[in-house]
Amino acid sequence: MAHQWHVAEQNNSQCTPPPPEPTPTQPPGCNPPICHLIQSEVFESCHEIIPYEPFLVACIFDACSMDNVNIGCTSLQAYANACAQAGVCIEWRNYTNGQCNFTCEKPKVYKACGPQVEQTCNAWYNFKFIKTQNEFSVMGDIQLEGCYCPLGTSLMSSTSNYCIPSCDICTLPNGEWKEANETWVSNCQECVCDPYSLEIQCQPVACQHQPPLTCDQEGQVKVVETVDCCQMDKCECDVTRCSTSKITCPVGFETEATMGVCCPTYQCVPMDVCVFNNTEYQPGANVPEDKCKNCVCGDSVDTQTHLHIIECQPTECDTHCQQGYDHQAVPGQCCGKCVQTSCVVMLPDNTTHTIQPGSVWIPSGDKCLKYECVKIMDQLIPIEAKTVCPDFYPEDCVPGTEVISPDGCCPVCNSITKPCNVTKGKVYLDSNGCKSANEVEVTTCGGSCGTYAMYSLEANMMERSCTCCREVSTTKMEVEMICPDGSKFNHSYIHINKCGCQRTECVTPEATQVTRSRHRRR
Structure with missing residues (x-):
């Protein structure tokens, strides 16, 4: 309809309306169920007073032409309002399956039919707008849906949202209210809602006498504060007055801080340890208290020091020794x-x-x-x-001369005369407990040589010629020796290659006694 109202401009021109839009056609087969609620028995009591057909057509048109699924509620609400103005109250929203719910701000509740002007606790307001017949009286006769105070309560004022059980109240400057005989404290005033005049009466708060207060704990200071409009002495903490010195605990003790009223207090508490020679030992650890005892830090605690007790057992010495x-x-x-x-x-x-x-x-x-x-x-x-005995061959002995050497080790005999020659054998060499790694060939010179003694007429004395069987040619040999500790060294020995008879000095232990004899000729 806006285009039908033209506004003259300064140049006296008129607005040119746009071309009319085509009327939307209703989709075929659209039949919204919510719209048929208008012609149902829910609104039956209003059908004879106000025809419902225009509202039904409008509902179907809106619901079928617009995307808003709740648009049909508008037509139902319009028909219900028309019925209410005609004096017929319809409770219809409970039949829409929640599609057309009406929400009220607490504490108010929904009513399908209620007065346009709700009675309040303001008598002047009620008298002017409700009880007096004037130009506003027609509003009081119309019942429409809306949010109203619950049954048994009254609206405090037309500008508030308070629903109160009784109108015997005193209104505060901030718009709040107090019930009759209710007391409260505001701005250090004890106030009461007078039940007769419904006016607020206040007087200064009465303060109780406070007994003397002593702040004698470390770090405490006395201050004055206002509590419930009354000045009272109070002890507060000033940490700058606390002592900063700490105690030094002996070995086995640790410092424990306990918070006092304002400042911490320190004390030495025992630890779960043993102490010996200014050293801490954990339970179960060995303690070198006595060389002849096995000492450990035990689990039991001394009743006086509250430290763990050192438990000792005599050391068991093994006195058994092996042979030697x-x-x-x-x-x-x-x-x-x-x-x-x-x-x-x-x-x-x-x-x-x-x-x-x-x-x-x-x-x-x-x-x-x-x-x-x-x-x-x-x-x-x-x-x-x-001792390694040389090879002994009985067949080389003069029969009957076989005997054992004086040391009882080797057999010896008077050998049958043999020429001087090399005799060989194999033995292990032994030197200071060290032994040759392998057998070595040892050689000896043995045999008879010519030796004689005779009287010399010319010299008038005994003439002697002595020879002995001895080495003629030798070679120096080396052999590896192994000692008991595993060390090794090379050892040199003499190997005889050839033996022979060589002259030697004849030694006469005593002078030979010569007995002269006279030979007679015959």
């Missing part, structure tokens, strides 16, 4: 030690024999073997010396 060793005390130590005092020889039959240092022992079953106990560095080591 004796247990001896060691100065400065709890337990002694095994000290070697003799050599121990293991014999082929797995038996052992003890030899004192510096002595030699010859087994009874083998005269060719002897053992000597010598001290090398700080150790006593048995040295084995074995």
